[in-house]
Amino acid sequence: MPELFLRMMKEEWRIHSTMFGQVSFALFPVMIFGIAFMGSFLLPLLRSAIPSSDLALMTHALFLMLGFMVGGFGLLGNEMMNRRFGQASLLTYSARSLPLSEHFIFLNFVAKDTVYYFFLWVFPFGAGYIAASPFTGTPLFQALLLLLTLVLSFMSGLCVVFLLSALYIRSKRACWLSVLALGAGWGGLAILTGTNPALLFPPFLLYSAFSWSTLFGLCTILAVMFAISIVLFSPETAGTTKHYPNTLAPLIRRVAFLPNPPLVAKDLIDLYRSGIGIGQTLFSFLIPLVVIWFFLSLVGSYLPPHGLLFMFAMITGVIASTMYTWVTEFDAFGSYACLPVAVSTLIRSKIATFSLLQVIPAVFIGLVATLTGERAYILPAVVLCVSISFYAGSVMAWLCGLSPSVLVYDVKVLFTYLILDGVVFAIFSAVAFANPFYALSSVVLFIPGWWCVKAAMKRWDAVDPAGF
């Protein structure tokens, strides 16, 4: 076990350090530490507007989502590495060549993901908060408790994704039923206790009122979920000879109004047939947004009227911008090496596919506005959401070209991305809070967005594409 575990840790480190350099990647946890350390000094200011318990709840939500993302990425890693580096193979998929069982390998994989990302994200964040505690007057016990409960939040996200994906491979119906059961159970508990469901999130409960029995109960639940995942785990099945009808040609005709129809049609088929479209919509879009909605609804009273809808529309926009990674992460320029296709052409076609996918956040925000009785504000909320998404997606294209999902760990890239998006987020929060209909002005974001796309095409045509 230690041998395989250590080699998987080394493999994960090498994947990241190969992509963007050892120093740049090593600086990533330092940056997280710095953000947490400096952010701690802003807490007294924030507490005057939002109760500290709500701030803690939102931090737990962030780490829950981090767990979702890490779990999803890890399970798709082999396909992604193959696309990026050609015939890559990860230790996780070595059951066929090593005398080790699939379940044993998966157990090591789970342990590796937990420890690796603990040191990459969770520990630096907690350590920053702990290091600042003597200066901010936060009791050391509370800071240490936060570190513990953030780890548990992160692990909750990981084990939910592992469990659902293990179920999904065995039986799609069982997976969907489990999602429904989980939602119904949590919702039912919220109705019975008359509490916002977000407040029933176990790691947050532990943070709010520590007890050894709660800690033990939570660890047991997580261990049981991991154990079920490991038992149910089954690696990708070998190749099949299933025959598919020819859908490319008709699809090319349908998307003929977009630039580079063959490339857009191929992307859409990739999303559909790989299951990425549905999987990502569920794990990277709907579930995080539902969780965010619950957590955000707690701060609704601190926002101006209709502020919650518009804040949510902007967050949805930011999350929807990651759809650019959906259309790029399983594709590398190597697949096009034998065709007369430039990197700029690919970026343009990816942006076209990304734009088509914006129907999902638009419909989602429309539904949210309808369900919350704010139908009058559907148009400005949808415009704000889609404009933010297009802008953030274009910034991503400019900064990362065709490799957004790997360059996110480059400190310089991430910092620039956060600054460029943060400024726009702050400006349009103020604009939308002043008057909901002013949010319509966010259409101006399409101008810098389009500039970023143009700059991306020029910038990434000038360098040798990754994957060669």
Added chain:
Amino acid sequence: MAPVLEVTDLSKVYGDVTAVDHVSLSVEEGALFGLLGPNGSGKTTMIKILTGQIRPTGGSATVLGLNVEREGLRVRERVGIIPEQESPPSFLSAMEYLEFVGAVRKIPDIPERAERWFDLLEFGDKKHVLCKDLSRGTRQKLMFAQAFIHEPVLALIDEPLINFDPIMQDVVKDYLADYVRSGRTIFLSTHILEVAEELCSSFAILHRGRLLHSGPIADLAEKGLHLPEFFLSLVRKG
């Protein structure tokens, strides 16, 4: 005959590794040119530079009169390429991939052309199977078909026979021989010397990025030499 491909003092450096080291050579129209060398000698890097996929660090190259650095896209429009790794898109079927290539290259009559390739390379039963579910050999057939489906005047092919069984190797060798007989040119990279000796009209040997030899195969026969022993003696000398 006019050269269709000309390389002058070409170099490519990756960090502290020199993959191609001041190489100069030319390939005439109608030749079946073999670029030979051991693993890691720089053959694949040469093909990538010549098809405008990566930029040279030094020197220059022209393919069909086009500068590969400035006009790489136009080079890829006009030539056929088989890359080192057979990597058709995972979630398109074999037929869809050829249709995709046809749509990108704007080739008419793709279904008819595709059928001819399915027949020639004997994989019509796999045309509606996703590329990710195809065997390596079938993927290689598909990559072969996509490289020649637009009937280019020049094809640059990297280890085209490596995943084929002996019967299919024979089919492909016949096809390549007919291809150059019709006046078109093949630039073939391989380390299978017997194939090169059987097929090529001229050849070059690369080793550690440097050009050790370049010339017609016929010159070897005149000296009573065979390609494998000539190759090994040169490479061992370094």
